[in-house]
Amino acid sequence: MSQGKCPVMHGSTTESGMSNTEWWPKTLNLDILHQHDTMTNPMAADFNYAEAVKTLDFAALKKDLLALMTDSQEWWPADWGHYGGLMIRMTWHAAGSYRIADGRGGAGTGNLRFAPLNSWPDNTNLDKARRLLWPIKKKYGNKLSWADLIAYAGTMAYESMGLNTYGFGFGREDIWHPEKDTYWGSEKEWLAPSGSENSRYSGERDLENPLAAVMMGLIYVNPEGVDGNPDPLKTAHDVRVTFERMAMNDEETVALTAGGHTVGKCHGNGDAALLSAEPEAGEIEDQGFGWLNKSKRGIGRDSVTSGIEGAWTTEPTQWDNGYFHLLLNYEWESKKSPAGAWQWEPVDVKEEDKPADVEDPSIRRNLVMTDADMAMKMDPEYRKISERFYQDPEYFSQVFARAWFKLTHRDMGPKARYIGPDVPQEDLLWQDPVPKGNTSYDVQAVIEKIKSSGLSVSEMVSTAWDSARTYRNSDKRGGANGARIRLAPQKDWPGNEPERLAKVLSVLENIAADTGASVADVIVLAGNVGVEQAASAAGVSVKVPFTPGRGDASAEMTDETSFEVLEPLHDGFRNWMKKDYVVSPEEMLLDRAQLMGLTACEMTALVGGMRVLGTNHGQSKHGVFTDNVGVLSNDFFINLTDMQYRWQPTGDNVYDIVDRASGAVKWTATRVDLVFGSNSILRAYAEVYAQDDNQEKFVNDFVAAWNKVMNADMF
Numbered sequence: 077m078s079q080g081k082c083p084v085m086h087g088s089t090t091e092s093g094m095s096n097t098e099w100w101p102k103t104l105n106l107d108i109l110h111q112h113d114t115m116t117n118p119m120a121a122d123f124n125y126a127e128a129v130k131t132l133d134f135a136a137l138k139k140d141l142l143a144l145m146t147d148s149q150e151w152w153p154a155d156w157g158h159y160g161g162l163m164i165r166m167t168w169h170a171a172g173s174y175r176i177a178d179g180r181g182g183a184g185t186g187n188l189r190f191a192p193l194n195s196w197p198d199n200t201n202l203d204k205a206r207r208l209l210w211p212i213k214k215k216y217g218n219k220l221s222w223a224d225l226i227a228y229a230g231t232m233a234y235e236s237m238g239l240n241t242y243g244f245g246f247g248r249e250d251i252w253h254p255e256k257d258t259y260w261g262s263e264k265e266w267l268a269p270s271g272s273e274n275s276r277y278s279g280e281r282d283l284e285n286p287l288a289a290v291m292m293g294l295i296y297v298n299p300e301g302v303d304g305n306p307d308p309l310k311t312a313h314d315v316r317v318t319f320e321r322m323a324m325n326d327e328e329t330v331a332l333t334a335g336g337h338t339v340g341k342c343h344g345n346g347d348a349a350l351l352s353a354e355p356e357a358g359e360i361e362d363q364g365f366g367w368l369n370k371s372k373r374g375i376g377r378d379s380v381t382s383g384i385e386g387a388w389t390t391e392p393t394q395w396d397n398g399y400f401h402l403l404l405n406y407e408w409e410s411k412k413s414p415a416g417a418w419q420w421e422p423v424d425v426k427e428e429d430k431p432a433d434v435e436d437p438s439i440r441r442n443l444v445m446t447d448a449d450m451a452m453k454m455d456p457e458y459r460k461i462s463e464r465f466y467q468d469p470e471y472f473s474q475v476f477a478r479a480w481f482k483l484t485h486r487d488m489g490p491k492a493r494y495i496g497p498d499v500p501q502e503d504l505l506w507q508d509p510v511p512k513g514n515t516s517y518d519v520q521a522v523i524e525k526i527k528s529s530g531l532s533v534s535e536m537v538s539t540a541w542d543s544a545r546t547y548r549n550s551d552k553r554g555g556a557n558g559a560r561i562r563l564a565p566q567k568d569w570p571g572n573e574p575e576r577l578a579k580v581l582s583v584l585e586n587i588a589a590d591t592g593a594s595v596a597d598v599i600v601l602a603g604n605v606g607v608e609q610a611a612s613a614a615g616v617s618v619k620v621p622f623t624p625g626r627g628d629a630s631a632e633m634t635d636e637t638s639f640e641v642l643e644p645l646h647d648g649f650r651n652w653m654k655k656d657y658v659v660s661p662e663e664m665l666l667d668r669a670q671l672m673g674l675t676a677c678e679m680t681a682l683v684g685g686m687r688v689l690g691t692n693h694g695q696s697k698h699g700v701f702t703d704n705v706g707v708l709s710n711d712f713f714i715n716l717t718d719m720q721y722r723w724q725p726t727g728d729n730v731y732d733i734v735d736r737a738s739g740a741v742k743w744t745a746t747r748v749d750l751v752f753g754s755n756s757i758l759r760a761y762a763e764v765y766a767q768d769d770n771q772e773k774f775v776n777d778f779v780a781a782w783n784k785v786m787n788a789d790m791f
């Protein structure tokens with residue numbers, strides 16, 4: 077070893093150097109399909125959180141949390157002796173990263189513990205909130221996930237401050253490493269203003285999808301104003317866009333903002349430059365704490381979080397109607413906080429309206445509003461709602477309690493996943509309710525009727541696939557349960573081939589009516605029958621497992637608009653793309669596979685099977701490189717890896733498969749097909765399936781992956 081070289085091998089142990097995706101930025105990042113597996117999970121493989129949490133002593137937990145709220149600790153004292161504001165902000169920031177476009181983000185996984193969220197500028201000092209909760213987490217152990225505790229703490233904070241909350245469902249299972257699939261934006265700088273490099277904005281302030289926050293490192297809008305310039309009307313635009321992307325309408329938005337800021341305060345009584353780095357960049361001796369003020373006191377009345385300073389209401393530890401009273405009755409002027417941030421302060425404020433200092437009740441402090449709060453007064457629509465809430469505090473409390481419940485549960489999916497004594501009885505439209513389905517019909521009789529219905533393998537398999545493929549693991553929405561493929565808007569989506577769909581559905585609906593099975597079950601059963609027939613044609617006898625019990629949702633149970641985000645704009649499994657997108661078709665395939673909870677291997681088996689089953693959208697001739705459509709053979713992989721052929725681009729993501737010897741065009745393929753031959757990892761899988769003795773393995777793997785898709789939403 078030459079002198080001066082480090083004796084420790086770099087790479088595997090100490091630093092990662094350049095990753096493959098950095099060397100070759102266009103390479104597919106298959107890692108997104110291999111997250112949260114048993115190797116990263118400290119719990120035993122048979123640990124089932126949903127079962128464990130059922131054994132939690134819910135009453136004791138509630139009591140402990142209520143006690144914690146007013147048990148101020150010297151290392152991070154509670155403002156006015158109450159941690160409610162801090163806990164609520166933590167819960168809101170955990171839940172508020174949810175966005176409807178891809179269902180990612182949200183409080184459902186406990187991702188606030190990990191980068192980047194644990195270190196986002198907007199999440200400053202929420203590390204303190206989690207450390208305050210640690211004794212409770214430690215006490216209840218594996219029966220209580222961090223994700224549930226983070227969501228519940230804010231809810232209990234509201235209870236402790238006098239709000240009658242709407243309910244709570246447990247059941248959020250923790251992840252153990254940061255999510256690799258969530259796109260938070262392309263900017264390379266925290267809080268980069270719009271218009272800077274890789275900006276998320278284009279045109280007339282059009283926010284890139286699926287993003288829902290206006291800046292890298294914020295949950296929603298900039299509290300000082302758009303790009304830091306106070307202007308409540310401009311901020312109103314940002315608030316509306318971002319809250320809509322969190323599934324909130326105007327009324328819910330006003331309720332949440334006002335209800336959030338009815339309690340707690342902003343922290344900016346000091347110099348933000350004195351704070352240490354965020355947790356992920358902190359010194360080792362800080363032990364995961366960030367934003368420490370090591371040179372000055374930096375706690376209590378001297379703490380700095382957002383840089384804005386002051387409380388919104390006179391009694392910030394009580395649930396009351398003070399927010400609207402003050403917002404609507406005072407004139408507000410824009411001022412700078414001690415930390416130099418823009419904020420709004422009341423003109424000629426009455427002494428009795430001023431809140432007390434957080435440490436010394438004999439001192440009175442000034443009130444404050446952020447630019448977003450001012451939007452609740454200045455935007456005409458928001459103002460109408462604010463005035464109604466001001467006039468009717470009881471109505472405000474009810475709307476807020478429901479919106480808070482939605483905020484903290486929206487990414488949990490169906491109500492069947494909620495656990496605990498406080499789950500509300502009522503079915504809510506945003507939960508996409510599905511009635512319980514019949515389980516006592518004669519499954520074999522249904523199968524026989526399907527077999528003699530005259531439907532082709534392609535028709536049965538495509539319909540079942542289309543019914544199930546809307547499922548996304550991110551927020552557990554969509555899927556075959558409910559048979560919403562019969563209803564608007566799904567039945568009319570071009571990706572569902574409405575004409576073919578209507579024909580197949582009319583046959584399957586009759587079978588459902590004759591047998592007592594739900595249409596949802598019959599759709600899946602027909603798909604299974606198609607797969608079994610195609611496997612048998614390939615000489616492999618398989619029985620696709622089936623569990624009955626799906627229900628049929630009605631149009632009244634379906635919020636059409638909210639289903640629009642589930643429309644597949646690309647489905648690489650059916651070789652379909654609605655239009656050209658910025659990202660490549662193969663990246664969209666990966667995105668869909670990730671949302672469906674598939675591994676790269678399962679994705680490969682499914683694509684290979686779907687191609688030979690004749691399920692390409694509109695029976696497109698591209699991608700079907702077999703002479704035996706409808707037979708579940710491994711032909712796709714055999715032909716893909718056969719050096720007898722070469723692949724020639726012909727434009728529009730389409731390729732000719734040319735016989736090298738004769739020069740004849742044998743079949744045609746798409747980019748998505750070719751990725752299974754070109755990407756080194758996917759090719760490795762394709763080679764497995766192309767091997768001479770692996771036809772049966774291929775069928776079994778296809779069936780297992782198929783079954784996973786068909787049952788993904790059975791909770």
Ligand code: HEM
Nearest residue numbers: 161162164165168299332333336340341342343381382448
């Ligand atoms: C319109 C978007 C919103 C903006 C721009 C915004 C902005 C802010 C800012 C700047 C702070 C001060 C943080 C600090 O310095 O400690 C804050 C605190 C807080 N926010 Fe919001 N917020 C918004 C919406 C919400 C919502 C929807 C909720 C909950 C439903 C909420 C609940 C709270 C609470 C409870 C605090 C007090 C934290 C404490 O007392 O430590 N906010 N917010």
